Every structure is written in C-alpha cells, then in structure tokens.
Amino acid sequence: MENVKAVPAALQTKRIKINFPLNLRKLFKQSIVLVLLALVWEFAPLTGFADPAFLPPFTDVIQALWNLILSGELFHHFAASMVRSLSGFALALVIAIPLGLTIGWYPLARELLNPVMELFRNTAALALLPVFMLILGIGETSKIAIVLFACTWPILLNTIAAVGNVDPLLIKSARSMNISSFKLFVKVILPASVPTIFTGIRMAGTGAILVLIAAEMVGAKEGLGYLITYSQYNFEIPEMFAGILTIALLGLIINQGLSMMERKLSKWKQQVNG
Amino acid sequence: MPANEKIRFENVAKSFIVRDPKQKGATQSFTAVKDLSFTVKEGEFITLVGPSGCGKSTLLDLISGLSSPSSGRICMDGKEITGPGLDRGIVFQQYALFPWKTARGNIEFGLEAKGIPKHERKELAEHFLSLVGLSAFANRYPHELSGGMKQRVAIARSLAFNPDVLLMDEPFAALDAQTRETLQSELLRIWQKTKKTIIFITHGIDEAVYLGERVVVLTPGPGTVKKIVDIPLKHRLEDADIRSHPEFVKARHEVWNLLHELEYQGAYI
Numbered sequence: 001m002e003n004v005k006a007v008p009a010a011l012q013t014k015r016i017k018i019n020f021p022l023n024l025r026k027l028f029k030q031s032i033v034l035v036l037l038a039l040v041w042e043f044a045p046l047t048g049f050a051d052p053a054f055l056p057p058f059t060d061v062i063q064a065l066w067n068l069i070l071s072g073e074l075f076h077h078f079a080a081s082m083v084r085s086l087s088g089f090a091l092a093l094v095i096a097i098p099l100g101l102t103i104g105w106y107p108l109a110r111e112l113l114n115p116v117m118e119l120f121r122n123t124a125a126l127a128l129l130p131v132f133m134l135i136l137g138i139g140e141t142s143k144i145a146i147v148l149f150a151c152t153w154p155i156l157l158n159t160i161a162a163v164g165n166v167d168p169l170l171i172k173s174a175r176s177m178n179i180s181s182f183k184l185f186v187k188v189i190l191p192a193s194v195p196t197i198f199t200g201i202r203m204a205g206t207g208a209i210l211v212l213i214a215a216e217m218v219g220a221k222e223g224l225g226y227l228i229t230y231s232q233y234n235f236e237i238p239e240m241f242a243g244i245l246t247i248a249l250l251g252l253i254i255n256q257g258l259s260m261m262e263r264k265l266s267k268w269k270q271q272v273n274g
Numbered sequence: 275m276p277a278n279e280k281i282r283f284e285n286v287a288k289s290f291i292v293r294d295p296k297q298k299g300a301t302q303s304f305t306a307v308k309d310l311s312f313t314v315k316e317g318e319f320i321t322l323v324g325p326s327g328c329g330k331s332t333l334l335d336l337i338s339g340l341s342s343p344s345s346g347r348i349c350m351d352g353k354e355i356t357g358p359g360l361d362r363g364i365v366f367q368q369y370a371l372f373p374w375k376t377a378r379g380n381i382e383f384g385l386e387a388k389g390i391p392k393h394e395r396k397e398l399a400e401h402f403l404s405l406v407g408l409s410a411f412a413n414r415y416p417h418e419l420s421g422g423m424k425q426r427v428a429i430a431r432s433l434a435f436n437p438d439v440l441l442m443d444e445p446f447a448a449l450d451a452q453t454r455e456t457l458q459s460e461l462l463r464i465w466q467k468t469k470k471t472i473i474f475i476t477h478g479i480d481e482a483v484y485l486g487e488r489v490v491v492l493t494p495g496p497g498t499v500k501k502i503v504d505i506p507l508k509h510r511l512e513d514a515d516i517r518s519h520p521e522f523v524k525a526r527h528e529v530w531n532l533l534h535e536l537e538y539q540g541a542y543i
Binding site for chain 2: 169170172173174175176178181183187188191192194202264268269
C-alpha cells in the first residue's frame with residue numbers, strides 16, 4: 001500500500017492521458033485547424049484585416065445559414081441541386097459502367113473508341129454548356145445532361161482501364177479450370193475491376209457537384225449555384241457564404257459516402273497504411 | 275498404349291511469332307520447344323528441370339490446353355488434349371489466387387466451375403483446407419496470408435476439384451528456403467495420400483531430385499528432352515536428411531552434369 005501512495009508525478013499525468021478516450025484525441029487533432037480557421041474568419045473582419053462588407057464574420061454567416069434553414073429556402077435549393085446531380089450521376093453510372101465493361105472486353109472496340117473518348121474527356125464539360133442550353137433549353141434537362149456528360153468520362157475510362165488491367169495470371173488460372181467466357185467475365189473480370197471502377201466513380205462524384213453549381217450560376221431559378229449568384233447580386237454576402245458552406249458540406253458528404261462504399265466493396269484489398 | 279501410361283508427348287513442337295529485333299515492324303518465328311517426346315506414367319511424380327529459356331512454361335501451357343502445339347500432339351489417356359479441362363489442375367509460381375475471395379472461397383471457385391452443388395462445396399473446401407493444414411485460416415483473404423500459406427491454398431484449390439493430373443509450374447520458387455523444404459515434404463505426403471499424377475516444373479536440381487521419381491532434363495535453344503534420369507530413392511519422407519544420402523548425391527550430380535555439359539561446350543568456342 002505504501003508503494004501505491006508514492007506514485008511519481010510522471011505516472012499520474014500518464015493516467016490522465018489514458019482517461020482521455022482515444023477517439024476524442026483524434027477528433028481534437030482533426031478539428032483543431034478547422035476551428036482555428038473559423039476563428040481567423042471571425043476576427044479578421046472584426047479587427048479590420050478584411051472588409052466586413054465583403055467578408056462578414058463567421059458567426060454572421062452561420063446566422064444567415066440558420067435563417068435560410070428556418071425559412072426552408074436552403075432546403076429548397078439544396079433539394080433542387082441534389083435531384084439534378086444525383087439524376088445525372090445515376091444516369092452516368094447506368095450508362096458508363098456497362099458500356100465500359102463492353103468496350104474493355106473487346107480490344108477492337110477499345111482501339112477504335114479510345115481517341116474519341118480521350119478527346120471528349122479532355123473537353124471541359126462547362127465549355128459545352130452553351131451547346132447543351134441551345135439544344136436542350138435552360139430547364140432541368142440541360143443541367144442533368146451536363147452532369148451526365150461530366151460524370152460519364154471518368155467512370156467510362158476507368159471501367160475500360162479496369163477490365164484491360166486484370167492480372168492475366170488470374171484469367172489464365174480461371175481459364176485452366178475450363179470456365180465459360182461469360183463466367184470468366186462475371187466471376188473474375190468484374191470483381192477484379194471493382195476498385196479501379198470506384199476510383200472513376202469518386203472522380204465523377206466530385207465532378208458532378210462542380211459542374212452543376214457552375215451550370216446553376218449561369219442559368220437557373222433554383223439550386224445552390226443560383227442561391228450564391230442571386231445573393232451576390234443582391235449584396236446578401238452572409239447568405240452567399242452560407243450557400244458556399246453548404247456546397248462544401250454537400251461535396252464532403254458525397255465523397256465520404258462513396259469512400260465508405262468503396263471500402264466496403266474492396267475490403268479484400270490490401271490497405272497501404274493498415 | 276501401355277496400361278499405366280497417363281500422358282504422352284509425341285514429337286511436340288511449339289513456335290511463336292515474335293518481333294524481329296533487326297528489322298523494325300518485321301516478325302520472325304521463334305521455336306520454344308522442338309522434338310519433344312516422352313511419357314508420364316499413371317500416378318507418377320515426374321519433375322522437369324532445365325535452365326531458363328528451355329520452354330518449361332510453354333510446355334505447361336501445352337499440357338493444360340491453354341495453347342496447342344504447332345506440330346506433334348499431346349495425349350492424355352490416349353485422347354489428344356484440345357483444350358483446358360478439370361482433369362488437370364495447375365499450381366502457378368505466383369499462386370494466382372483470387373484476391374477478393376477468402377481461402378475457402380478460392381477453393382470453392384474450382385468446385386463451382388466443376389458444377390458441384392453449393393452445400394457440398396463448403397464441406398469439400400474444409401476437407402482440403404485441413405489437408406494442407408489451414409483450417410484455421412479459411413476466412414482469411416490472400417493478402418492476409420504468408421507466401422507459403424498462399425501456395426498451400428493454391429494446392430488445395432487444384433486438388434479440390436479432383437483432377438487426374440496436377441501440373442505445377444515452379445510452385446515453390448518464390449518461397450524462402452525453409453518454407454520450401456516444408457512444402458516439398460508436404461507435397462510428397464499429399465502425393466502418397468492422393469495418388470495423383472504430378473508433373474512438376476522447376477529450375478532447382480535439388481528440388482527435382484528430391485521430389486521426382488524420374489527427372490526429365492531439358493536443354494534450351496529450342497527446348498527438348500536431353501535425358502530422363504531415374505531416381506531410385508525409396509524412403510524420402512522417412513529419412514530425415516535424405517539430401518545427404520549417397521543415392522541422392524549421385525543422382526543430383528548426374529543431373530547437374532547433364533545441365534552443365536552445354537556450358538562446357540560453350541567454353542571451347
């Protein structure tokens with residue numbers, strides 16, 4: 001019992017550390033810089049480093065965001081953007097994955113179509129926005145179409161590459177077991193391609209938001225992109241920043257969701273840092 | 275056809291079209307194996323040894339039916355081999371396990387290819403996992419297994435669909451020396467238990483002599499059979515250090531000589 005009393009100070013601090021849950025420390029590490037950033041944002045306009053008219057304090061922005069939420073306005077724009085980006089994204093998945101698998105499976109199709117696809121992929125989707133508007137009008141169709149266009153290329157090209165890069169030894173091994181071409185495709189090519197296809201899907205997810213917001217800024221009556229430009233025209237700067245924050249959050253949610261799905265589907269893959 | 279003959283090579287040759295290094299865009303014919311004739315007996319453990327470039331892997335592709343000979347023919351049970359089949363199982367040097375399937379899933383893959391119903395697959399997979407001593411690792415993915423374990427899974431996968439012939443393409447070449455020795459004796463034990471015909475390709479002389487009842491010595495340029503050496507060893511598993519046995523040393527030396535004669539010839543040129 002004597003010994004217990006004589007615990008040195010160093011050990012005691014160690015005990016305090018243990019009392020802090022590990023995930024709490026992790027949370028602290030992850031959020032500290034964000035908190036600092038918010039503080040700088042808050043105090044820069046207040047101390048005169050930035051013009052409060054153009055950069056309102058962080059709390060004003062949060063207040064504006066809260067008001068937008070309460071009035072239902074934010075949800076209205078959020079929903080409009082969500083429907084457009086998800087429709088375009090989903091359509092791209094449905095079209096690009098089967099198409100990519102087919103093109104990847106037939107070398108001739110790959111050779112024939114590769115130059116065209118490279119050209120389209122490197123054409124900035126937004127450069128085509130006027131064309132989409134001319135043909136499809138300024139309604140929902142042109143916005144969904146441009147999201148579809150922007151999402152298709154990364155998914156398509158990654159799917160084709162995935163099929164082409166399946167380890168030949170695995171194909172050889174499966175072939176030696178005398179399985180049909182169809183079974184080879186379903187049981188070997190497809191599962192082996194999943195990780196690479198998912199890289200394309202994640203790229204498309206980021207692209208979907210980016211392109212949509214820009215399209216909404218140019219010509220729309222609702223949506224987060226519209227909210228931002230509209231607020232700017234009316235000099236409602238806190239509302240403008242509130243819109244920007246929402247977009248950042250939306251992008252984060254989509255990316256995290258896709259990452260989670262990716263981890264689930266490719267849990268067999270060796271983790272580089274795990 | 276003699277009663278106990280399993281596989282017969284009749285004047286097998288295989289050439290490929292390759293790029294001509296001298297002329298841009300031109301191609302030329304390259305002969306990998308030529309005049310290849312020998313037979314493998316039913317239930318025999320035969321090893322093929324030769325330097326790199328003697329067409330060992332070409333030969334394996336031919337037996338497995340993944341490619342067909344340019345001339346000559348390969349017969350199994352008197353019938354010419356025309357394509358891949360589940361009567362032959364292959365074990366590759368690089369394991370070739372499906373990384374998205376667990377150890378058990380990999381074994382079940384071959385069973386599924388054979389059309390074995392689902393409930394039987396699981397039982398069979400368990401049986402073969404225990405045969406290679408990996409019952410505790412059934413649910414591990416390949417990247418969670420060591421090299422030796424992966425190769426055990428690959429062996430179990432090939433044995434599970436019950437082929438007549440097991441083809442092994444330098445299966446232990448990528449393993450460390452100790453694991454290799456363990457797996458060699460384990461393979462002998464499995465062979466004695468299952469009575470399979472095994473064709474084992476290697477570039478290791480010791481390995482060829484230790485495992486094979488007969489060693490086929492191949493020479494390169496183009497690959498062909500130089501000589502078939504009988505290995506009269508009887509108690510490979512019972513003798514703890516069979517590699518020091520006089521018979522082993524003698525056989526090893528003979529194979530060594532056969533493989534190095536070419537080099538001596540080269541020295542005089």
